[in-house]
Amino acid sequence: MKKQHSHGPFLKLKTKEALAGLGFALPSLAGFGLFFVVPFFLSLYYCFTEGIGDMRFVGLKNFQSLFQSSSFRLALKNTLRFTVLSLPLIFIVSLSFALILNTKMKGLPFFRSLFILPLVIPVASVILVWQIVFHDKGFLNTVLSFWGIPAIDWLNSENALAILIMLYIWKNCGYNMILLLAGLNNIPKEYYESARIDGAGSLLCFWKITLPYLAPSGFFVLVISIINAFKVFRESYQLAGNYPHQSIYMLQNFMNNNFHNLSLQRLSTAALLMLIIIGLLVSFLFRIEARMRRNLS
Amino acid sequence: MSIIIKRSLSQGIRKLFVYTVLVLAAILLLFPIITMLCNAMMESREVIEAYAFLGSGVKIEGNIGLKLIPDKVTLIQYYNVLFRKPTFLMMFWNSVIITVPIVVGQIVVSVLGAYAFAKLKFPLREPLFFTYIIVMLMPFQVTLVPNFIMLRQLKLLGSYAAVILPGIFSTFGVFLLRQFMVQIPDEYCEAAKMDGAGYFFTFFKIILPQCKGAVASLAILVFIDNWNIVEQPLIFLDNASKYPLSVFLSQINLSELGVAFACGVLFMLPALLVFLYGENYLVEGIQHSGLK
Numbered sequence A: 001m002k003k004q005h006s007h008g009p010f011l012k013l014k015t016k017e018a019l020a021g022l023g024f025a026l027p028s029l030a031g032f033g034l035f036f037v038v039p040f041f042l043s044l045y046y047c048f049t050e051g052i053g054d055m056r057f058v059g060l061k062n063f064q065s066l067f068q069s070s071s072f073r074l075a076l077k078n079t080l081r082f083t084v085l086s087l088p089l090i091f092i093v094s095l096s097f098a099l100i101l102n103t104k105m106k107g108l109p110f111f112r113s114l115f116i117l118p119l120v121i122p123v124a125s126v127i128l129v130w131q132i133v134f135h136d137k138g139f140l141n142t143v144l145s146f147w148g149i150p151a152i153d154w155l156n157s158e159n160a161l162a163i164l165i166m167l168y169i170w171k172n173c174g175y176n177m178i179l180l181l182a183g184l185n186n187i188p189k190e191y192y193e194s195a196r197i198d199g200a201g202s203l204l205c206f207w208k209i210t211l212p213y214l215a216p217s218g219f220f221v222l223v224i225s226i227i228n229a230f231k232v233f234r235e236s237y238q239l240a241g242n243y244p245h246q247s248i249y250m251l252q253n254f255m256n257n258n259f260h261n262l263s264l265q266r267l268s269t270a271a272l273l274m275l276i277i278i279g280l281l282v283s284f285l286f287r288i289e290a291r292m293r294r295n296l297s
Numbered sequence B: 001m002s003i004i005i006k007r008s009l010s011q012g013i014r015k016l017f018v019y020t021v022l023v024l025a026a027i028l029l030l031f032p033i034i035t036m037l038c039n040a041m042m043e044s045r046e047v048i049e050a051y052a053f054l055g056s057g058v059k060i061e062g063n064i065g066l067k068l069i070p071d072k073v074t075l076i077q078y079y080n081v082l083f084r085k086p087t088f089l090m091m092f093w094n095s096v097i098i099t100v101p102i103v104v105g106q107i108v109v110s111v112l113g114a115y116a117f118a119k120l121k122f123p124l125r126e127p128l129f130f131t132y133i134i135v136m137l138m139p140f141q142v143t144l145v146p147n148f149i150m151l152r153q154l155k156l157l158g159s160y161a162a163v164i165l166p167g168i169f170s171t172f173g174v175f176l177l178r179q180f181m182v183q184i185p186d187e188y189c190e191a192a193k194m195d196g197a198g199y200f201f202t203f204f205k206i207i208l209p210q211c212k213g214a215v216a217s218l219a220i221l222v223f224i225d226n227w228n229i230v231e232q233p234l235i236f237l238d239n240a241s242k243y244p245l246s247v248f249l250s251q252i253n254l255s256e257l258g259v260a261f262a263c264g265v266l267f268m269l270p271a272l273l274v275f276l277y278g279e280n281y282l283v284e285g286i287q288h289s290g291l292k
Helices: A002-006 A013-047 A061-068 A070-101 A108-120 A123-134 A139-146 A159-185 A189-197 A202-230 A233-240 A251-261 A264-296 B003-039 B044-050 B052-056 B076-084 B086-119 B125-137 B140-153 B160-168 B172-181 B186-194 B199-210 B212-227 B231-236 B245-251 B254-288
Strands: none
Touching: A013 A264, A013 B086, A013 B125, A013 B140, A013 B160, A013 B199, A061 A070, A061 A264, A070 A108, A070 A159, A070 A202, A070 A251, A070 B003, A108 A159, A108 B003, A108 B254, A123 A139, A123 A159, A123 A233, A123 B003, A123 B245, A123 B254, A159 A202, A159 A233, A159 B254, A189 A202, A202 A264, A233 A251, A233 B231, A233 B245, A251 A264, A251 B140, A251 B231, A264 B125, A264 B140, B003 B254, B044 B052, B044 B254, B076 B086, B076 B254, B086 B125, B086 B160, B086 B172, B086 B199, B086 B212, B086 B245, B086 B254, B125 B172, B140 B160, B140 B231, B160 B231, B172 B212, B172 B254, B186 B199, B199 B212, B212 B254, B231 B245, B245 B254
């Protein structure tokens, strides 16, 4: 109590803490406000206006013209298709490896390290290898030709999407695996022991214990995977440059072109749309998770 | 056959299966890295011969499109990269002057911010933190537009600051460090307060020493992410001579295939070293990035 008085009667302890809190957070809040919040509202303004200099309010016209643009529709379609196709795949792959690495076999820590490795390897440093493998006359086609399979131009056909999904899994599987492994570790071992005593097999244990209790980490992995799916432009750009095959023309490709044209209205509109799409996707996932959690307890 | 033998037999088969899957996966995962390392040890002539199809589209008879074992092991490519091709070192330096300020800046800003969000009550704390998480979850396509608008206003476009500044204020750092800091028992801070310690003292003497691991985790994650930066330089920098290696490497000329492999190896080297020394921090950081 004595201390409180020594701080003077005007500054209560609570206000002092609030001031300190704001003070410590200030650099972060200032930068966040300057580069994210304030310009976000500016970009909202761009969404509904037209013209340079003297800007007029045009309502939803920008949204309309965005949807009329075939390149935007292609980019949106490709990005969503990529997400829908890659999400279950990467989830199954990461979960399988997490389950394997969660058992007590020899040498597993070594494999865990190996699986994390692609995470740290910059895509650019190995992209040459993928270009060699998937080239029209490259390694993969040569190997396939031994079995009499005709050459496929992997990067300049619909197959480019499959290659991109493979690169995405190669890169991101380790991250998901770590999250899932942490989730698996959090499941109390007693659950399995008592289930075994009741005569449950490993498959039943998996369905009734592992999956439900893994749900929180599982959902976060899905969220992260969606976010990473939107980042796959990195791989696409490095593999195929600014003008990839149309099956891997992603939203970021579309955005890049518009950055170069400085069409801020169109960019802002596209960004707002994506914010809405991702916001809906993520909140939908979290809602399911909350429901599952309630059912569990 | 007795049940016990049967069981151990089926267990053995299962083990064999698991190890086969693991080894196959490991080969697939390591394949690009090993290919880079092997090809970087070859002479230009050898590499160009092996991958002639990349340039001319013509494949030499009997060439399978991949060569791993050098005819003659040589380090000449590394020598070429380091001493005879100034572009590579320039681009490498570009990567460094983009990545290092972002890592250092984000750590300083985030450590301070995370302490406030984790341990100090101030108005609007929860809604602000929620906004941080939302922005953290947004892909580049969403956040780069506001960044761009502000950078244009500030006339920073084209300079390294355009890439570095928004990177420093990425909300991920605050989020991650807060996840670590909320685990530090409040009693520690309370006790310090009782002893008359101010907020700065508590921060430097109590919070920071317990967060060394967390800061290491953040540093590694931010480093890896920005060493691999692609989108921001492409949009915010106006001149290709300012591009970091992560953008430049994929545009390398095929006539320079010989050095390209060595460039790739040298570029991944810092990331590999960080991984070797900090794998546990990396894993811990990823685990804490899980929303709880």
